[in-house]
Amino acid sequence: ETGVTQSPTHLIKTRGQQVTLRCSSQSGHNTVSWYQQALGQGPQFIFQYYREEENGRGNFPPRFSGLQFPNYSSELNVNALELDDSALYLCASSSGLAGGRTDTQYFGPGTRLTVL
Amino acid sequence: AQTVTQSQPEMSVQEAETVTLSCTYDTSESDYYLFWYKQPPSRQMILVIRQEAYKQQNATENRFSVNFQKAAKSFSLKISDSQLGDAAMYFCAYRSALMYSGGGADGLTFGKGTHLIIQP
Numbered sequence: 067e068t069g070v071t072q073s074p075t076h077l078i079k080t081r082g083q084q085v086t087l088r089c090s091s092q093s094g095h096n097t098v099s100w101y102q103q104a105l106g107q108g109p110q111f112i113f114q115y116y117r118e119e120e121n122g123r124g125n126f127p128p129r130f131s132g133l134q135f136p137n138y139s140s141e142l143n144v145n146a147l148e149l150d151d152s153a154l155y156l157c158a159s160s161s162g163l164a165g166g167r168t169d170t171q172y173f174g175p176g177t178r179l180t181v182l
Numbered sequence: 183a184q185t186v187t188q189s190q191p192e193m194s195v196q197e198a199e200t201v202t203l204s205c206t207y208d209t210s211e212s213d214y215y216l217f218w219y220k221q222p223p224s225r226q227m228i229l230v231i232r233q234e235a236y237k238q239q240n241a242t243e244n245r246f247s248v249n250f251q252k253a254a255k256s257f258s259l260k261i262s263d264s265q266l267g268d269a270a271m272y273f274c275a276y277r278s279a280l281m282y283s284g285g286g287a288d289g290l291t292f293g294k295g296t297h298l299i300i301q302p
Contacts, residue, residue, distance in 0.1 A: 099289050108186075108273050109227070111289025122288055154225060158290075167279055168215070171290060173227035 068093050070159050070174035078180045079147050087142045087177045089157030096161060098140040099171060100132060103154040115140055144179075152181045184209045184276050188293035195264050196301045202249075203259045203296045205274030213279040216250065216257045217290070222270040230272070233257065235279070264300050271295045 071090045079085050091098050097116045101109035111124035115134035129145040138159070144151055155178075158171035185208045195201035207216070218230040233241045233250050240248050245262045261268055275290040 101289065108275075108292030108294050109290070111291070114289055124289060156227060158227075168277055170215075170217070170229060170232055171277075172229065173219075175224070175226045178225075 070157060070172055072155075072157050072174040072177050074177060075175070076178045076180075078182065080182050081147055081149060083147050084143065084145045085147060085179060087144075087155050087157075087179070089140045089142070089159075089174055091138045091140070091157075091159030092172050094161065095159035095172075096138050097159060098134055098138065099158045099160070100140070100142045101156040101158065102126075102151075103156055103176070105153070109156055112142070147181045149181050152179060154178050184211075184278075184288075184291045186274050186276050186291050186293040188274055188296050190296045191294070192297040192299065194299040194301060195261075197264055197266060199264055200260060200262045201264055201298065203261075203272050203274075203298070205257045205259070205293060207255050207257065207274070207276050207291075209255070209276065211278055215277050215279055216248075217275040217277070218246070218248070218259045219273045219275060219292075220268075220270045221273060221295070227273070231259065261298075266300050266302060269298060269300045271297055 070092050073088045099114040100112040103109040112126050114122040118134045131143045134140045154176045156176045157174045160171045161169045187206045214235045216233045220228045220230050231241050231243045231246050247260045249258045273295045274293040277290045
């Protein structure tokens with residue numbers, strides 16, 4: 067069974083640029099969630115994709131956007147980067163269960179984004 | 183909105199001893215899950231244990247067990263026979279059991295974490 071993978075591992079960008087982070091979900095999972103973890107903090111929920119559609123969003127501005135592909139892999143795009151966007155970005159996959167119930171999320175190793 | 187509070191920024195324990203990490207949460211929902219995740223310096227968030235709110239029995243995974251007090255909204259993690267490899271940040275997390283709760287899916291709500299140090 068293949069776990070959740072993310073690329074790249076590290077990324078350095080300058081303020082105002084755009085960035086794309088990628089995530090491959092665990093085999094058998096159809097739901098991907100993205101989180102931002104600032105240094106010394108717990109992760110904050112950005113949004114979730116289920117069957118290629120965004121179906122939940124945390125308190126993040128529209129310049130944070132995403133995609134989910136037919137193979138359930140996902141991208142996180144951030145436009146107009148700000149210094150405060152420097153963080154560890156975590157992707158987690160899970161299964162959408164019958165009856166609309168959620169299931170345990172399994173995390174990837176993360177992408178460390180530094181904005182200069 | 184749900185909140186999760188971890189009041190211990192750092193805990194230290196001798197190897198082979200037992201340690202308990204505290205977590206409290208606030209919610210108006212009755213159907214939810216609670217989790218403990220471990221994040222070592224490698225950064226990957228690893229699931230330690232999961233508890234369904236409708237289950238009265240406390241979850242156990244080998245040396246890890248929880249004390250789930252639903253009425254008190256308390257969810258502590260006990261680590262028995264602590265090992266050097268247990269050293270990490272530990273995060274308590276909450277999630278609604280319903281994917282479409284509140285009109286849209288909610289992600290995990292995390293506490294700020296407890297840094298666990300294992301003294302050899």
